[in-house]
Amino acid sequence: MIGYLTGRLISVKPTSLTLDVNGVGYVVSISINTFEKLNGKESASLFIHTHVREDAISLYGFAAEAEKEMFELLISISGIGPKMGLSILSGISVDELKHAIASSDVSRIIAVPGVGRKTAERLMLELKSKVESISVEGEAAGPFDIKNEAVAALITLGYNSKVAEKVVRDVLSTSPKLSIEDLIRRALSLLNV
Numbered sequence: 001m002i003g004y005l006t007g008r009l010i011s012v013k014p015t016s017l018t019l020d021v022n023g024v025g026y027v028v029s030i031s032i033n034t035f036e037k038l039n040g041k042e043s044a045s046l047f048i049h050t051h052v053r054e055d056a057i058s059l060y061g062f063a064a065e066a067e068k069e070m071f072e073l074l075i076s077i078s079g080i081g082p083k084m085g086l087s088i089l090s091g092i093s094v095d096e097l098k099h100a101i102a103s104s105d106v107s108r109i110i111a112v113p114g115v116g117r118k119t120a121e122r123l124m125l126e127l128k129s130k131v132e133s134i135s136v137e138g139e140a141a142g143p144f145d146i147k148n149e150a151v152a153a154l155i156t157l158g159y160n161s162k163v164a165e166k167v168v169r170d171v172l173s174t175s176p177k178l179s180i181e182d183l184i185r186r187a188l189s190l191l192n193v
Contacts, residue, residue, distance in 0.1 A: 002026075002059060006045040012038055015086075017061070019044060028061035029082070031071075032090035036166075037063040051075075051082050060086065069134045070094045077126050079119065087114050091162070093169075096148070098131045111161055147172060150183045159191060167191055 005028070007021035014035045019026045028046060030038075038044050046061035047068040060082055062068040067089060074085040088097070091112035100108040101124050109120035147168055154164035167187045171178070178186065 001050045002048045003050075004046070005048055005059075005061070006043070008043050009038065009041060017044070019046070019061075026059060028059045029086060030061050031067065031086050033067065033093055034061065034063040049082075058082065064094070066094050066134050070097060070131070073127055073130055073134070074123070077122060079122070084114065088112055091115075093165075094134065098134055099148075101127050101131050104128075146178075146180050146183060149180050150187060153184050154187060154191070157188075163191070 005019055005021055005026060007019040007026075010018040010020050010025060012035065014032055016027060016029050017035075017038065019028055028048065030046075034046075044063070046063065047065050049060040049062075049068055049071060051058045051060060060068075060071060062071065071082075071085045071089060074080050074088055075082055080088075091114075092100070092108070096108070099105070104124055106117065106120050106124070109115055109123060110117055115123075150168045151161070151164045154168070155161050164187070167190050168183065171183055171186045171190065175182075175186070
């Protein structure tokens with residue numbers, strides 16, 4: 001079973017990449033969040049989940065161990081396979097998903113494309129006690145709440161949720177100590193360029 005790979009990136013697409021590890025090319029399925037972390041880099045180190053079925057062996061790669069752990073929790077739920085697990089992690093970051101499950105925020109989970117109310121409720125029911133074990137690097141309650149408020153404000157103003165999340169995440173990555181007002185102002189200035 002493959003658990004970790006480090007190598008040179010041959011190609012990177014939003015849903016998969018090819019990693020050259022000592023002359024062997026591995027095709028690895030990835031989430032959008034992992035794609036954003038790896039895009040433009042020449043090499044990568046990925047935490048790997050090896051999924052074995054009777055007709056295929058598939059590799060799923062994650063830039064952070066917390067994302068791999070969340071993926072494995074997601075696919076442990078009946079009705080959620082690896083493709084749906086990757087889709088969920090492409091639509092919401094691990095810390096946001098963890099917070100949404102812990103606080104029973106159904107509306108945030110069903111905002112992820114392809115996730116309906118029943119699936120979201122099953123996620124919360126089955127994972128509520130398990131998500132606490134996942135530690136997200138740099139996790140802090142303050143910035144997380146400010147990020148959610150800013151994204152909600154941008155969505156209310158009519159912006160797409162995925163676009164709003166990306167812009168807010170970009171602003172916070174360069175200036176993590178902003179007030180909510182300044183964060184929304186900077187995000188709006190980026191969106192209106």
